[in-house]
Amino acid sequence: MRTPYPTMPGTFQVDLRGLVDLLSRHLYRSPDVYIRELLQNAVDAVAARRRLEPGVAGAVEIEVVEPAHGAPEVIITDNGIGLTGTELVELLATIGRSSKRGDLSPHRDYIGQFGIGLLACFLVADEITVTTRSAKDPDGKALRWQGRSDGSYDISPVESALPAGTQVHLRARPGAEHRLSRGHVLRLTHRYGGLLPLPVRLGSTVVNDELPPWELPALTMDQERENALSYARRVLDLDPLDAIPLHADGVRGLAFVLPYEPSPAARQDHRVYLRRMLLSDSTDRLLPDWAFFVRCVIDADSLQPNAARDGFAEDARLDTVREQLGRCIRDHLADLARMWPSRLARIVAVHHAGISALAVHDEQCLLLFADWLPVDTSLGRMTLGEHARRFGELRFVRRCDDFRQVAPIAAAQGRCVVNGGPANVSTLLDRLAGLRPERDIAELDPTEVVDSFADLTVAERAEVADLVRLAESALRHHGVGVQIRAFAPTVMHATFIAGEDCRVRRQFTGSIVDGPVAAAPAAQLCLNFANAAVRELARQARQGQIMRVRRAVELLYVQALLLGHHPLHDRELSLLDDVVLGLVEDRG
Incomplete structure (x- = not known):
């Protein structure tokens, strides 16, 4: 099929106004980043001049003009390398070009990478005026570049006393006046440039006279830690549990242990600097996922910023740094375990x-962390490390309901059983058993608890024979067998023992019995011969008080279900109603 149009080469047509609007309004999170981008350009210009003239003293001056009538203005001046006429066209009028590319790339002393930072100024101004004189041509005239948010610009030579360097002039657009006010500019400059290594002044105020927290002087290790904690309280509004020094390839900083429990799924929100210029205080994915309990302040000189310059690009270098920072945190916690438990x-x-x-x-x-994790046991709350030191082998039950039933019996015997019912505990113990086989960690079947009960003597079995017969008769249609053993605590009348299959049937069918009553009961009610009330029931059974004994056994069965936190279904509720009615009417 022939095409209706001839094939011919062409070029894309770009709507500059739309492109400027797209980049300036949607690339950055907040209009306030215009200060960061202007500071970045100034610092990079000074770094470039120092490569041309080593030893030159760099400085950035900021002036805010707030006229009585009219919009406020911001003027930022640096004594950096400046721009030639050709560079004005190539770098300011060509979106995406950067002075940090080409012959000057890559240099670790440059903060910017993408050559589109100046567009952030269109978030707060409709026009940008750049006056510059190149240090490469000291005798050349100063040039003025005026760019507008519609994508147009013009360049002209000007008579100016400006020495080598650049001056950027902004006038607030309608609605953005507060963002160019002196107080706001001072806060933004201190926030983004407070740690920059060259002087930044707003009028007579030096805005970056504070040392980075990882460079605060200290005479002792304790003082160094206190300096770091003090910084977190003052700057981050955080009272951390500890401060952890961080060192990685081209990265240094501090990790602060949060004093509250965050969600593991929450953003980590770290404060990150690139060569001491703040990129963002809400950067995510800087640390391994497991380190969710710390908040970091770090400075990098080798990581690649993303296009919006509010974080770092996900690449192999960041993967390496992330692993190294995680190792710093692990090593510090290991040191705490050894020296400051x-x-x-x-x-x-x-x-x-x-x-x-x-x-x-x-x-x-x-x-x-295994040895430091707390667990509930039949002998009280303790860490897994404490349990290992005191008891050696570890036995746990998987369900909280089983633990509630087993715990008082195990405690009375001086036996330590761990509650594996809370979220992740039993799974964690299963994994730990595989990683540390010497710990002898295994699940305890609640039905095994009966094996620890004392057997009755021949005379005692004869004494309770009638009670066993009446109790089995009373509970047979519930699918429950009866046995009598002696166990502690003596105040416990009975305990309900059921396997996992039995529990599942009760949960989904409301009954242990599945069809006709089985010859072998699916569960057991174990009456406690050490309990005085059970011995009294045995005496009444021998005397033939059949209905009184049956009602008492049925009541003890329901009580055992409740103590084990087994839900009562219609069959048990009806049984409880009959028992209560019989007691009220005092029948039998």
Whole structure:
């Protein structure tokens, strides 16, 4: 089929107004980044001049003009390398070109990468005026570039006393006046440029006279830690549990352990600098997922910023740094375990739920924190490390209901059983059993608890024979067998013992019995011969008080279900109603 149009070469037609609007309004999170981009350009210009003239003193001057009538203006001046006429066209009038590319690329002392930072100024101004004199041509005239948000610009030579360097002049567009006010500009300059290594002044005020937190002077390790914690309180409005030094390839900083428990799925929101210029205080994905309990302040000189310059590009270099920073945190926590265990215990006490959730999937995290994770046991709450030191083998039940039933019996025997019912605990113990086989970690079937009960003597079995017969008769249609053993605590009348299959049938069918009553009961009610009330029931059974004994056994059955947190279904509720009615009427 022939095409209706002739084939011919062509070029894209670009709507400059639309492109400027797209980039300036949708690339950046906030209009306030215009200060960051202007500071970046000024710092990079100084770095470029120092490559041309080593030892030159760099400086950035900011002036805010707030006339009584009219829009406020911001003027930023640097003594950097400046621009030639050709560079004005190539770099300011060609979107995407950057002075950090070509012959000057790559240099670690340059912050910017994409050559579109000046567009951020169109978020707050309809026109940008750049006056510049190139240090490459000291005798050349100063040039003025005026760019407008519709995509048009013009360049002209000007008579100016400006030495080598660049001056950028903005007048606030309608609706953006507050963003160019002196107070707002001062806050933004301090926020983004507060750690820059060359002087930045707004009028007579030096805005970057503070040392980075990882360079604060310290005479002792304790003082260094206190300096870091003080910085977090003052700058981050955070009172952390600890401060962790961070060192990686081209990266340094601090990690602060949060004093509250965040969600493992929440954003990490780290404060990141690129060669001491703030990129963002809400950067995510800087650390491994398991390190969700810390917030970082870091400075990088080797990572690649993303296009919006509010974080770092996901590449192999960032993967390496992320792994190295994670290792710093692990090593620090290991040092705490060895030298300051109370500090580590405090950290785990706050973050154990989230740590447990991640330890299930992160083997290294599990091995690091396992001994410090707290668990509920029949002998009280303790860490897994404490349990290992006191008891050696570890036995756990998977369901909270089973634990509630087993715990008082195990405690009375001095036996430590771990509650594996809370979220992730039993899964964590299963994984730990595989990673540390010497710990002898295994699940305890609640039905095995009966094996620890004392057998009755021949005389005692004869004494309770009638009670066993009446009790089995009363509970047979429930699919429950009866046995009598002696166990502690003596205040417990009975315990209900059922396997997993039995529990599932009760949950979904409302009954242990599946069809006709089985010859072998699916569950057992174990009456406690050490309990005085059970011995009294045995005496009444021998005396032939059949209905009284049956009602009492049925009541003990319902009580055992409730103590084990087994739900009562229609069959048990009807049984309880009959027992209560019989007691009220005092029949039999």
